[in-house]
């Protein structure tokens with residue numbers, strides 16, 4: 001009897017090990033190859049990077065860090081993690097990556113070395129990036145000045161520090177938003193939805209999280225445990241108070257219809273991302289947020 005339970009334990013442990021080590025591989029192989037006909041354009045990529053907020057997260061502005069060289073700390077309830085160096089440096093940045101490595105990292109959160117990334121890197125939103133945009137982003141990052149800086153290891157207690165466990169997190173939370181629900185009548189993701197749900201990853205802050213950092217409840221209805229523990233307002237039902245122009249203007253000047261000014265994390269979003277978007281794109285975001293049916 002005892003031997004049987006021991007055997008059972010060993011089988012279970014083997015199963016768990018297989019599961020966590022095999023899962024990154026499944027995540028990786030589940031990502032379709034970018035067709036060779038898709039050629040990146042650095043100028044377009046720069047705009048996509050702006051709409052996606054790469055700069056704010058990958059630049060340690062507080063300590064005068066070089067653009068995109070990483071090291072910005074993110075305090076989470078599980079410890080502190082640091083963003084990576086994504087400059088064109090071949091050794092410590094991503095200069096040596098293929099465009100497919102880049103797509104896999106952005107859309108499934110798995111590194112070329114087949115390790116899971118922590119979900120502070122918003123790959124659950126970027127999962128629906130179009131191949132053209134991935135290729136454009138890659139071309140842009142090839143033009144970003146190389147900075148030699150090693151990535152800082154996360155400062156987290158075990159088991160959170162173990163990237164294998166991120167496999168479990170992904171299994172629980174990552175498939176939450178099917179691409180299909182974003183696709184409009186034309187078969188494409190409408191521009192406003194793409195800017196909000198995919199590039200702008202607005203739901204990363206504006207959607208409620210569980211204690212484990214997973215998404216819960218209706219998307220974009222607000223979050224009581226936002227970045228740095230602050231409250232983040234919902235983006236649904238703005239219609240009573242905000243016109244489309246109010247929203248489009250807020251995304252550039254940070255002023256609410258009450259005449260208040262934006263503070264906290266949203267001010268970084270405005271400074272580095274939405275404030276630099278075209279008027280048409282800010283209107284598309286506003287129209288998407290105000291659309292009647294959800």
Ligand code: HEC
Nearest residue numbers: 052053054057082083084086105111116117118120121122
């Ligand atoms: C909300 C903050 C945030 C945003 C926005 C963000 N990242 Fe990151 N990114 C991170 C963090 C944190 C890591 C490190 C994750 C880890 O160590 O597991 C990371 C890791 C990466 C990596 C892996 C690098 C390596 O050396 O393995 C790449 C590539 C990357 N990000 C590219 C991008 C690009 C391109 C964008 C914009 C389209 C972007 N990121 C937007 C936070 C962010």
Ligand code: HEC
Nearest residue numbers: 200201202205231232233256261262263264265266269285
């Ligand atoms: C890094 C976290 C974060 C991200 C990403 C983010 N927001 Fe915010 N947002 C906030 C916070 C925090 C506030 C509250 C700001 C304040 O208190 O002044 C806010 C406020 C707002 C408001 C004002 C709502 C109100 O009722 O006052 C709008 C509109 C808004 N965000 C839109 C967006 C859009 C659109 C995106 C995506 C393009 C986005 N946000 C992405 C954190 C974020």
